[in-house]
Structure formats: C-alpha cells, structure tokens
Amino acid sequence: MLNPKSDLPQGTLDLLILKVVALGPVHGYAIAQRLEQVSQHVVQVPQGSLYPALHRLENRGLLAADWKDTETGREAKFYRLTGKGRAQLETEAASWERLTEAVALILKLSEGGAK
Amino acid sequence: MNWWHRLLRRNKMEEQLDKEMRFHLEQHTSELIAAGVNPAEARRRALMALGGPEQVKEECRDARGTRWLEDLWQDFRYAMRMLRQRPGFAAVALLTLALGTGATTVMFTLVNGVLLKPLPFPEPDRLVAVHGQSVEWNAELFGKQNVAYQDFLDCTRSSHSLDLAGALFSGGTVSQPGEPEYIDLRETSPGLFSVLRVPLLSGRDFLPEEDKQGAAPVAILGYSFWRRHFAGRADVPNSTMVLDVKRYTVVGIAPPGFRLFGQEADVYTPIGQDTARYLQNRDMHPVRVVARIQPGNTLGEAQAELSLIGRHLAETYQETNGRRTLIVEPLRPEIGDVRSTLWLLLGAVGLVLLIACANVASLLLARAVSRERELAVRVALGATRARLVRQCLAESVVLGLSGGALGVLLATFGVRPLVAFWPGDLPRGEEVQLDWHVLLFALAVSVLSGLLFGLAPAVRAPFRDVERTLRAGARSIAGGSKRLHSAFVISEITLAIILLVSAGMLGRTLLRLASLDPGVDVHNVLVARTALSPATLSDPGKTRAAWKDVLARARRLPGVQSVATVDTFPMREGDNEQAYWTSADLPPSNKLPFALLTSVSPDYLDVMRIPLRRGRFFDAHDDLGSTPVIVIDEVLAQNAFGKEDPVGKRLWIPDMGYANVFEIVGVVGHVRHWGLAGDDQAKVRAQIYYPFAQLPDSFMHRWSELMSIAVRTQIPPLNLVAPLRSELKGVAGDQVLYEVHTMEQLASDSLARQRFLLLLFGVFAGLALVLASIGIYGVLAYLTGQRVPEIGIRMALGARPNSVIWLVLRQSLGMILIGVALGTAAALAAGRVLQQLVQGMQPIEISTFAIMIPVLVLAALFASFLPARRASRVDPVTALRQE
Numbered sequence: 001m002l003n004p005k006s007d008l009p010q011g012t013l014d015l016l017i018l019k020v021v022a023l024g025p026v027h028g029y030a031i032a033q034r035l036e037q038v039s040q041h042v043v044q045v046p047q048g049s050l051y052p053a054l055h056r057l058e059n060r061g062l063l064a065a066d067w068k069d070t071e072t073g074r075e076a077k078f079y080r081l082t083g084k085g086r087a088q089l090e091t092e093a094a095s096w097e098r099l100t101e102a103v104a105l106i107l108k109l110s111e112g113g114a115k
Numbered sequence: 116m117n118w119w120h121r122l123l124r125r126n127k128m129e130e131q132l133d134k135e136m137r138f139h140l141e142q143h144t145s146e147l148i149a150a151g152v153n154p155a156e157a158r159r160r161a162l163m164a165l166g167g168p169e170q171v172k173e174e175c176r177d178a179r180g181t182r183w184l185e186d187l188w189q190d191f192r193y194a195m196r197m198l199r200q201r202p203g204f205a206a207v208a209l210l211t212l213a214l215g216t217g218a219t220t221v222m223f224t225l226v227n228g229v230l231l232k233p234l235p236f237p238e239p240d241r242l243v244a245v246h247g248q249s250v251e252w253n254a255e256l257f258g259k260q261n262v263a264y265q266d267f268l269d270c271t272r273s274s275h276s277l278d279l280a281g282a283l284f285s286g287g288t289v290s291q292p293g294e295p296e297y298i299d300l301r302e303t304s305p306g307l308f309s310v311l312r313v314p315l316l317s318g319r320d321f322l323p324e325e326d327k328q329g330a331a332p333v334a335i336l337g338y339s340f341w342r343r344h345f346a347g348r349a350d351v352p353n354s355t356m357v358l359d360v361k362r363y364t365v366v367g368i369a370p371p372g373f374r375l376f377g378q379e380a381d382v383y384t385p386i387g388q389d390t391a392r393y394l395q396n397r398d399m400h401p402v403r404v405v406a407r408i409q410p411g412n413t414l415g416e417a418q419a420e421l422s423l424i425g426r427h428l429a430e431t432y433q434e435t436n437g438r439r440t441l442i443v444e445p446l447r448p449e450i451g452d453v454r455s456t457l458w459l460l461l462g463a464v465g466l467v468l469l470i471a472c473a474n475v476a477s478l479l480l481a482r483a484v485s486r487e488r489e490l491a492v493r494v495a496l497g498a499t500r501a502r503l504v505r506q507c508l509a510e511s512v513v514l515g516l517s518g519g520a521l522g523v524l525l526a527t528f529g530v531r532p533l534v535a536f537w538p539g540d541l542p543r544g545e546e547v548q549l550d551w552h553v554l555l556f557a558l559a560v561s562v563l564s565g566l567l568f569g570l571a572p573a574v575r576a577p578f579r580d581v582e583r584t585l586r587a588g589a590r591s592i593a594g595g596s597k598r599l600h601s602a603f604v605i606s607e608i609t610l611a612i613i614l615l616v617s618a619g620m621l622g623r624t625l626l627r628l629a630s631l632d633p634g635v636d637v638h639n640v641l642v643a644r645t646a647l648s649p650a651t652l653s654d655p656g657k658t659r660a661a662w663k664d665v666l667a668r669a670r671r672l673p674g675v676q677s678v679a680t681v682d683t684f685p686m687r688e689g690d691n692e693q694a695y696w697t698s699a700d701l702p703p704s705n706k707l708p709f710a711l712l713t714s715v716s717p718d719y720l721d722v723m724r725i726p727l728r729r730g731r732f733f734d735a736h737d738d739l740g741s742t743p744v745i746v747i748d749e750v751l752a753q754n755a756f757g758k759e760d761p762v763g764k765r766l767w768i769p770d771m772g773y774a775n776v777f778e779i780v781g782v783v784g785h786v787r788h789w790g791l792a793g794d795d796q797a798k799v800r801a802q803i804y805y806p807f808a809q810l811p812d813s814f815m816h817r818w819s820e821l822m823s824i825a826v827r828t829q830i831p832p833l834n835l836v837a838p839l840r841s842e843l844k845g846v847a848g849d850q851v852l853y854e855v856h857t858m859e860q861l862a863s864d865s866l867a868r869q870r871f872l873l874l875l876f877g878v879f880a881g882l883a884l885v886l887a888s889i890g891i892y893g894v895l896a897y898l899t900g901q902r903v904p905e906i907g908i909r910m911a912l913g914a915r916p917n918s919v920i921w922l923v924l925r926q927s928l929g930m931i932l933i934g935v936a937l938g939t940a941a942a943l944a945a946g947r948v949l950q951q952l953v954q955g956m957q958p959i960e961i962s963t964f965a966i967m968i969p970v971l972v973l974a975a976l977f978a979s980f981l982p983a984r985r986a987s988r989v990d991p992v993t994a995l996r997q998e
Contacts, residue, residue, distance in 0.1 A: 028135060029142040048166030051135070052174035059179050067131075077135045 027076040190509035212518025215471030217525030228547030242446040245404035276412035280307040290849035291357040297646040298381035318352035318367030326387030334363040340381040359649035377449035397435035474890040476568035477603035481897035515565020538867030608934025611883040616942035618880040621873040634786035636724035640858035641832035655812035674830040679719035710801040730762035730781030743774040751801035790865025792955035892978040907994025916987035923983035
C-alpha cells in the first residue's frame with residue numbers, strides 16, 4: 001500500500017461496473033477484483049460502496065442478476081448487463097470520452113500558454 | 116419486479132443479501148489464506164476491506180428504494196401489536212369507530228343512490244327534458260309545465276339536434292287476462308325506449324305506422340305487470356290483453372326495473388292512437404318530453420334550436436302559443452323532496468362520527484401520555500420527529516381502517532332495512548346499493564377520521580425535553596395534556612347537545628302536529644279510488660247512472676253509515692288548483708289567488724264530518740238544471756270576504772270550464788288538505804267544493820277517471836274492504852277499487868317524515884349521549900389516575916372523601932359547562948336549519964333546552980362520578996408509595 005491511490009471521480013463507479021459486467025456475467029467479488037487488477041491498483045474501489053451501487057443499478061434495470069454456481073461449486077449472485085444497461089454504458093462511455101478529450105485539450109492549451 | 120412485489124418477497128431478498136455478503140467475505144478470506152495469511156487475520160482483513168457487512172446491507176436496502184414502504188410496513192405491524200396488547204382499549208375504540216363510520220356510510224349510500232348517481236340510462240349526460248313555459252304560469256308555485264301534443268309533434272319534425280320522445284300519464288282498467296285491475300298507463304311516442312337506449316326485455320318498440328289514430332291497438336308491458344298478469348310467460352309477444360274494452364296485441368316487454376319519471380308503469384300504448392280531443396288542443400299541456408342530444412350537438416345548440424321552434428310556433432299559433440316558450444334542461448331523476456331530509460340525516464350522522472372521533476382521540480391521547488417515556492427513549496436513540504409522528508399516525512390509521520371495515524360491514528346490513536323503513540317510498544330506492552363510490556367514501560372517512568383523532572397525540576409526542584421526560588415519572592407530566600383533554604370533552608358535549616336539542620325539537624313538533632285537528636273526523640272512514648267499468652265511460656248518461664249505482668250499492672252494505680264520491684281528498688297526492696276572484700273584473704292572471712277545488716256528492720260533509728259554519732251544503736236539487744253553486748272553507752271566506760258573510764255572494768272561477776260565475780251557498784271548516792304537518796306552510800290553502808252532479812256531460816269521462824269513494828263506517832273500516840269490492844264489481848265484473856286507505860292511516864302517514872326523522876335523530880342523540888359519556892368517563896378516569904399521588908397527599912393531610920369527590924367533579928363540571936354553552940349556541944343554529952328543512956317545525960323553545968340539557972349534564976356527571984368515587988377511596992399510603 002505504498003503507492004498512493006486516486007479516489008474515484010464522482011459517478012464513475014457506475015460506469016466502471018457496467019463496463020466490467022459487459023464482459024460477461026460476473027459476481028460482486030470478481031467485479032471488485034477485476035476493477036482493482038485492471039486499474040493496476042491505481043484506482044481505489046471501496047468494496048463497501050460496490051454493493052449498494054450494484055443494487056441501485058439492478059433496481060434501475062440496468063443490471064440483472066441470477067444465482068449460479070461458481071467454478072468452485074459455490075452459489076453466487078451473478079450480475080449481467082440488460083439491454084437498457086448496454087445502451088446506458090454506450091452513452092456514458094461516449095460522454096466520458098468527450099469529457100476526457102476536452103479536459104486533455106484544455107490541459108495542453110495551458111501548457112502551451114505557459115511557454 | 117415492482118415495489119410491492121419486492122415488499123412481499125422481503126424475506127427472500129434479505130436472505131439473498133446476506134448470502135451475497137457472506138460469499139464475498141468467504142471468497143476474499145480464502146484467497147488471502149491461499150496467499151499465506153493465517154485464517155484469523157485473513158478474516159479480519161476481508162471484513163476491513165468490505166467495511167462492516169451490516170452497514171453495507173443497510174446501504175443496499177436504501178439503494179433498493181423500498182425503504183419508506185418497509186418502514187410503513189413496520190409501523191403497521193407495530194401498531195397492530197400495540198392494539199393487541201390492549202384488547203379492551205382496542206375493542207372500545209373499534210366499536211366506537213365502527214358505529215360512527217357505519218352510520219355515516221349507510222347515510223352516504225342513500226345520498227349516493229338517490230341524489231348523486233346519474234340516471235340509470237346509457238350516456239345520461241346527453242339526455243334532456245323539454246318543458247313549456249308561459250308568461251301566465253307561475254312555475255315557482257306549480258313546477259314546470261309540460262308540452263302540448265301538437266307542439267311536441269312539431270318539435271319532433273323540426274328538430275335536428277334532438278331525438279325526442281313523449282309520454283302521457285294515464286290509466287285504464289285491464290280486464291283480461293287475470294283479475295281486473297286499474298293500471299298505471301303511459302301513452303308514449305314510438306322511440307321512447309331508443310331515445311333512452313333501454314333495450315326491451317323481448318319484442319319491439321312501437322312502429323311509426325302504429326302511432327296513428329285507427330291503427331291496430333298494440334301495447335308494451337311493464338315488467339312487473341307482465342309477471343303479475345302473464346306469470347312471466349315467454350310467449351307473451353303477440354298474445355293479447357283487454358284494456359278499457361279494447362283488445363291490444365302485446366308487442367314487447369319492458370326490462371325489469373325500468374322507471375321513467377320515478378315510477379314503473381304497468382302498460383305502454385302508442386300516444387298517436389289516442390283520440391282524446393284535448394290532444395289536438397295546443398292550449399293543453401299534458402305531454403312529458405324527454406330527448407337525447409344528437410351526436411355532434413351540444414346542450415346549448417339544442418336550447419337555441421328549441422327556442423327558435425318555440426318562437427316559430429308562437430308566430431303561427433298566436434292564440435294558444437303566443438306567450439309560450441320551450442325550455443331544454445338536462446334530464447334529472449325525480450326525487451321529490453327527499454333531498455333536504457337526506458342531507459339533514461347525513462349531517463346528523465356526521466356529528467355522531469365527529470363525537471366518535473373525539474372519543475377515540477381522547478382515549479389515544481391518554482395512552483400517548485402514558486407512553487411518553489417510551490417515545491422519549493426512542494427519540495434519545497435517534498428516531499426523528501417525522502418518524503415518531505408517522506408511527507403514531509400509523510397506529511390511528513390502522514384503528515380508523517379497521518373501524519371503517521367494520522363500519523362497511525354494518526352498512527351492508529343496515530342499508531336495506533333503512534330503505535324499507537323510509538316513510539312512503541324512497542325515490543330511486545332500488546338504486547341504493549353499496550358501490551365503489553360508497554367504498555371510496557368509507558375509505559376516505561376512515562383514513563381521515565384516523566388522521567383526525569391521531570393527530571393530537573402524534574403532534575404532542577415528546578421532542579423538547581427528552582431529558583426531563585426521561586427523568587420524570589410519567590405521572591408528573593400529565594399537566595400538559597389537560598387542556599387538550601378538556602377540548603375533546605367540550606367538543607363531545609357540544610356535538611351531543613346539538614343532536615339532543617334537535618331530537619327534542621322534532622319530538623315537540625311531532626307532539627304538536629299530532630294533536631292538531633285535521634278538519635275531518637278521520638276515524639272510521641275508508642277511501643278508495645274507483646274505476647267504473649270501462650264500458651260505461653263512453654256514454655255520459657251511463658256514467659252518471661253508474662256512479663249513482665255505486666253510491667246506492669255501497670250504502671246498502673251493513674256497517675256503512677254514509678258514502679260519497681269525491682275527486683281529490685285530503686292528505687293524499689293529487690289536487691285541482693284554480694284561480695278565483697270576487698268580481699268579474701279579473702286582474703292579470705298571474706296576480707289571481709288560487710284555491711283547491713274538490714267535486715263531491717252531497718253526503719261528503721257527513722262522511723268526513725266537516726263542520727258546516729254557515730249556509731248549507733249541496734243537496735239533490737243542485738243538478739245540471741240549477742244555478743252553479745259552490746261551498747267555500749273558512750280560509751277562503753276570510754281571504755276573500757273578511758268579516759262579511761260570504762253566503763249569497765258570487766265567485767268568478769275563469770278556468771272551470773262549465774261556468775264562470777258560482778254562487779256561494781255555504782261555508783265549511785278548513786280541512787288540512789296538505790297533511791297535518793304541511794298545511795300551515797302550503798302555498799294554496801283556500802278550498803272550494805262544487806257538486807259533481809252539476810258537471811256537464813263532456814266532463815264525465817275525465818272526472819270519472821279521477822273519482823274515489825269515501826265511506827263512513829260503523830265497523831272497523833278495513834273490514835269493509837272485501838264486501839265493498841265484491842258489491843261494487845259491476846255487471847261485467849271489471850269495476851275495481853284501488854289505492855284503498857283509511858283516513859286514519861293517511862293522517863298518520865302525513866306525519867311519517869317527521870316521525871322518521873325523530874326516530875333517527877333520537878337514535879343518533881342516544882348514541883351521542885352514550886359516546887360522550889364514555890368519552891368523559893375515559894378522560895376523567897385517566898386524569899384522576901394521574902392525580903392519585905396528589906390525592907394521596909391531600910388525604911394524608913386530612914381531606915375527606917367527599918371533598919375529593921368534589922375536587923374531581925369540579926374539574927369535569929368546568930368542561931361540561933363550557934360544552935353546554937357552546938352546544939346551546941350551536942343548537943340554536945341547527946334549530947334554524949331544521950326549521951327550514953322540516954315541515955311544521957316550530958321555532959326553538961326554551962323548554963326544549965330545559966329538558967334536553969339536564970339529561971346530558973346528568974349523564975356527564977354520572978360518568979365523572981365513577982372515577983371521582985374511585986379517587987375518594989384511594990389509600991393514602993399506597994398512593995404516596997407510587998410516587
């Protein structure tokens with residue numbers, strides 16, 4: 001835990017969850033693991049807020065859940081993306097990209113201005 | 116999954132949530148163990164990473180968005196538990212509320228069925244009534260005018276915006292099949308059923324070619340008549356019946372319960388086949404007209420069109436239609452004058468409900484105060500104010516709803532008896548039933564009353580001095596609620612006084628009215644409408660002979676003292692009102708005074724025992740050949756002639772038809788024609804009698820249709836019904852008596868409305884008295900209970916039991932007096948309302964208060980005496996230990 005971790009920007013947790021679940025049905029613990037691995041431990045995903053977020057997304061109909069057995073033969077709650085969730089993921093991902101591009105542009109501009 | 120579904124599966128969701136968390140923790144732990152961490156440490160780390168499973172679960176529950184509902188569910192379960200813990204309290208509260216909402220629901224069911232429901236025809240808002248109106252006609256006095264048949268035909272031909280149908284009220288004797296019976300006949304235009312969109316039970320409506328003079332006689336049967344005379348046989352269409360010696364082919368049967376203008380008719384025939392001359396006369400207005408607005412048209416357009424047609428008729432037929440217009444109005448159910456009675460009763464029942472609410476509120480308040488510490492503990496543990504208020508309200512709404520459910524149950528059993536018990540026939544009584552309007556009303560009443568009586572205890576839940584409340588014993592803080600408690604007691608007393616005084620007023624009125632002299636001797640008089648054999652009606656000579664024969668035969672029967680014919684008699688519906696004047700110089704016709712006209716045979720005075728004041732009554736010499744004579748009553752004598760002797764003077768009656776000027780030969784006592792209750796306030800009271808024998812031939816048919824016989828008997832009058840019927844049957848056996856009553860019964864019926872109101876108000880007042888007493892008892896028992904330590908100290912210091920009783924009574928007496936003062940003021944206002952709405956009601960009298968208020972005060976004092984006596988028996992030592 002020596003390398004400092006960034007806090008997740010507001011509202012991006014939902015987007016990240018949707019993206020991870022889009023890869024295939026997955027249970028909560030695996031989502032937490034994957035987020036941590038994929039972000040190479042840069043992003044801190046508080047496990048405590050993961051589950052309320054999952055339940056909220058399920059309640060909004062973006063995710064659906066089934067109880068299935070894992071490889072180890074234990075029963076777990078597997079989340080998968082609904083059609084509505086997929087549409088939501090696309091629009092949010094697009095707007096995220098637009099946002100980061102714009103932010104990057106502005107940052108470059110300020111560097112140029114400083115020279 | 117929707118929210119309630121989720122709520123129902125709450126347990127399963129909880130289980131799954133738990134399983135999900137457990138899976139996560141175990142998975143994390145086992146991975147850490149695999150990485151070499153020792154099991155205890157691995158478990159600790161996993162828990163740390165998740166951040167407390169209970170908290171996560173709580174957040175997940177919040178995220179599901181059914182939180183408020185779950186809380187509500189919890190509140191209700193808690194409320195149920197609290198009620199179960201105090202079955203005595205719950206039973207009293209539920210019973211009180213069930214009575215309150217039950218009575219209110221019953222009354223509302225009546226109001227809904229009679230006043231609020233639309234007409235039972237499809238698209239009732241497209242139905243209209245067409246009335247005539249003339250400048251001379253005083254519509255306020257006599258109601259709306261109908262339409263002349265020829266005018267109706269013109270409207271039917273010219274109107275594009277309305278689909279019109281007309282009906283004529285008539286009667287006749289059906290002599291076959293079955294027992295001869297005088298029936299209620301409607302002569303209708305073809306299309307009546309299609310305008311109303313009422314499908315016939317079987318058969319067809321009249322065809323246009325049947326609506327002509329000389330067409331083959333056809334008839335449609337009313338459902339009840341069909342059951343009565345054809346035993347409900349299915350092959351009736353195309354069978355025949357004999358009505359007024361004419362054989363009719365039955366073409367259709369009306370559906371059960373079909374009523375137009377309030378009554379179910381026996382038989383319908385085409386109006387166009389009627390050859391009566393007055394149907395050709397545009398100056399006679401006998402046809403009731405209903406119409407349906409054609410698709411695409413509005414009421415406004417229909418009104419405009421009909422007034423245009425009316426103007427056109429006025430130009431074409433100056434003489435008869437010159438001063439007439441046509442009016443189109445939405446068709447409304449005929450409900451007579453029950454509107455005020457129904458609202459009055461709903462109001463009274465509403466007062467009972469309010470008392471019930473006040474009662475339960477004070478009971479709840481008492482409980483809330485003793486639960487103050489419990490609530491304070493919950494506040495200390497972090498419950499918000501809103502949450503506590505909601506919990507208190509949940510409790511009272513549960514009470515309200517359960518009370519309401521019981522009330523609806525009561526109402527389902529209460530409505531029919533009340534309708535059956537209604538004096539006379541409740542108009543639209545058959546439409547009175549529990550429907551979703553009523554259920555919605557009951558639900559609203561229960562929830563509202565629940566909120567009403569729950570609000571006070573809920574709002575005063577403790578928030579300010581949580582600490583003090585927690586430290587103090589429950590007993591020491593009772594002082595704060597005393598004012599609220601008194602408010603409840605005072606309002607209960609106020610409401611109870613309104614009902615008691617109203618009941619008292621009604622009782623006095625009834626006593627006074629019953630002791631009035633009806634103007635006739637009602638004992639041992641039988642009256643019955645008489646329909647002569649239809650065969651005799653076509654010939655005036657035969658008709659006269661038939662009436663003479665009826666009188667002679669009736670007189671011969673043993674037990675009959677005297678007998679007379681009369682067209683309209685007192686205290687029964689039906690009258691003939693005509694304008695009169697004392698000189699030939701008539702003022703404009705809308706300025707003329709009116710009188711009730713009655714045609715009689717000479718023995719009428721003997722039969723009714725109406726006192727003769729001056730001159731003479733009619734005799735056998737007053738016939739077609741002699742001067743037209745009349746006898747007037749005291750009221751007319753006073754109105755028209757003051758102190759002068761009217762005998763020998765003359766009266767001008769312009770619309771009499773057979774003469775204009777009449778000689779007054781006698782003055783008789785006034786008869787309460789409009790009933791014991793109604794006569795004093797009636798618009799037309801003056802009376803004129805004229806001899807039936809002086810009516811010319813042209814009047815015989817019409818007058819004979821309206822005639823009754825009145826019989827003075829020496830034996831109980833009802834014993835004469837059977838002998839009279841068989842004696843008067845006539846040669847053909849088709850002469851019938853119908854609407855048979857005793858005068859005693861009619862006089863008593865004329866007070867039925869007052870008696871009914873008195874009975875119900877009496878019941879409500881009794882209920883109010885009991886409820887208020889229970890309320891006062893509850894409040895005082897509670898307040899006194901709170902004062903036990905104080906009383907203990909007083910007694911330890913030497914107070915005697917009597918002074919303790921007085922201490923408690925003084926407290927309640929204060930509330931009672933304020934309640935009485937407020938109640939008296941409110942009762943005065945309520946008395947005004949009663950006086951306007953109930954016939955024969957006298958202004959409120961001091962004595963009514965003097966009788967009714969002590970009743971309440973005594974009941975209230977008795978209710979407070981019980982807790983007072985208990986207080987006086989407190990053992991000082993025990994009381995002091997309680998502190």
